[in-house]
Amino acid sequence: MKIKTLVILMMTLLLAFSFNFDIANANSFKEVKIVNSSSTVYEKSDTNSKVLGTVEKGTFVTLISKEQNAFSRITYLNSESKIIDGFISDSVLEDAKYTIKIASSKSGLVVKEMPSLKAKTVATLQNKMVVKDFGSVGDGWSFVQYGNVIGYAATNFMSTSKPTTKYVVSNLVVRNIASPSGANVGELSKNEAVSVHSTIAGWSYISTLSYEGYVVDSYLSTKSPNATTNSKPSNSSNSNSSSSSSNSGKSYYKNCTELRKDYPNGVGVGHPAYDSKHDRDKDGWACER
Numbered sequence: 196m197k198i199k200t201l202v203i204l205m206m207t208l209l210l211a212f213s214f215n216f217d218i219a220n221a222n223s224f225k226e227v228k229i230v231n232s233s234s235t236v237y238e239k240s241d242t243n244s245k246v247l248g249t250v251e252k253g254t255f256v257t258l259i260s261k262e263q264n265a266f267s268r269i270t271y272l273n274s275e276s277k278i279i280d281g282f283i284s285d286s287v288l289e290d291a292k293y294t295i296k297i298a299s300s301k302s303g304l305v306v307k308e309m310p311s312l313k314a315k316t317v318a319t320l321q322n323k324m325v326v327k328d329f330g331s332v333g334d335g336w337s338f339v340q341y342g343n344v345i346g347y348a349a350t351n352f353m354s355t356s357k358p359t360t361k362y363v364v365s366n367l368v369v370r371n372i373a374s375p376s377g378a379n380v381g382e383l384s385k386n387e388a389v390s391v392h393s394t395i396a397g398w399s400y401i402s403t404l405s406y407e408g409y410v411v412d413s414y415l416s417t418k419s420p421n422a423t424t425n426s427k428p429s430n431s432s433n434s435n436s437s438s439s440s441s442n443s444g445k446s447y448y449k450n451c452t453e454l455r456k457d458y459p460n461g462v463g464v465g466h467p468a469y470d471s472k473h474d475r476d477k478d479g480w481a482c483e484r
Contacts, residue, residue, distance in 0.1 A: 229256070230283075231289050233252050236281040262282070266284060298325075358402070362386055363389065374409075448468060
């Protein structure tokens with residue numbers, strides 16, 4: 196069990212540190228937009244400021260922030276392959292349509308700053324990671340997003356999602372990345388059905404009519420709440436099994452006060468002492484301080 200727990204923790208750390216650090220900045224979640232008509236880009240959120248250029252209709256842009264005067268700060272790749280950082284009118288920006296894709300390369304999906312092998316690498320996403328594919332930009336490249344990682348990836352290194360249905364065991368937070376530090380994009384209710392597109396390191400990417408994002412997989416079940424199921428084992432049976440466990444810690448704890456006597460910092464998903472009832476914020480870590 197200790198080896199299994201160590202493996203899960205190592206995979207979680209790898210997920211957290213194998214990407215650009217901007218990915219975990221949940222308070223500055225970026226969005227991909229598309230320009231619905233050609234528009235001028237300014238150096239500041241003021242039409243009297245310096246003109247940086249013109250962004251053409253149909254161009255993908257990254258929305259950094261919205262200003263209070265009907266302007267938005269964006270970045271985009273211009274016709275001269277230069278990244279422009281400036282301000283544009285909110286009225287020309289629309290949500291960009293996308294398809295859910297799965298990173299299919301065993302060596303990882305490399306996301307580039309520009310659609311070129313020679314371009315700077317923004318991040319390398321693990322195999323089976325889910326990305327939003329906003330469409331082809333030509334020459335075998337697609338414009339993609341994972342959390343705050345936005346850039347260009349090889350189209351043939353991604354596969355179409357084939358989701359399966361699971362059900363929520365208890366109220367569950369949906370995050371924009373596979374990490375407890377991800378932005379909270381919504382909450383799911385107990386027994387709600389979700390489509391699971393991929394699972395990696397204890398996190399599943401799900402979609403519903405209302406939300407899309409990552410959730411802790413241990414809070415999902417393949418069993419429909421409407422189906423007849425066996426009752427959950429009683430606490431007494433858990434207590435009996437825990438009595439035969441090693442002296443370093445039990446596998447069942449009545450509450451967090453009792454658990455912290457053996458594990459002062461709490462335990463994560465996959466640990467034998469982990470219990471969802473002790474994980475009140477549903478972040479995959481129980482009884483953290």
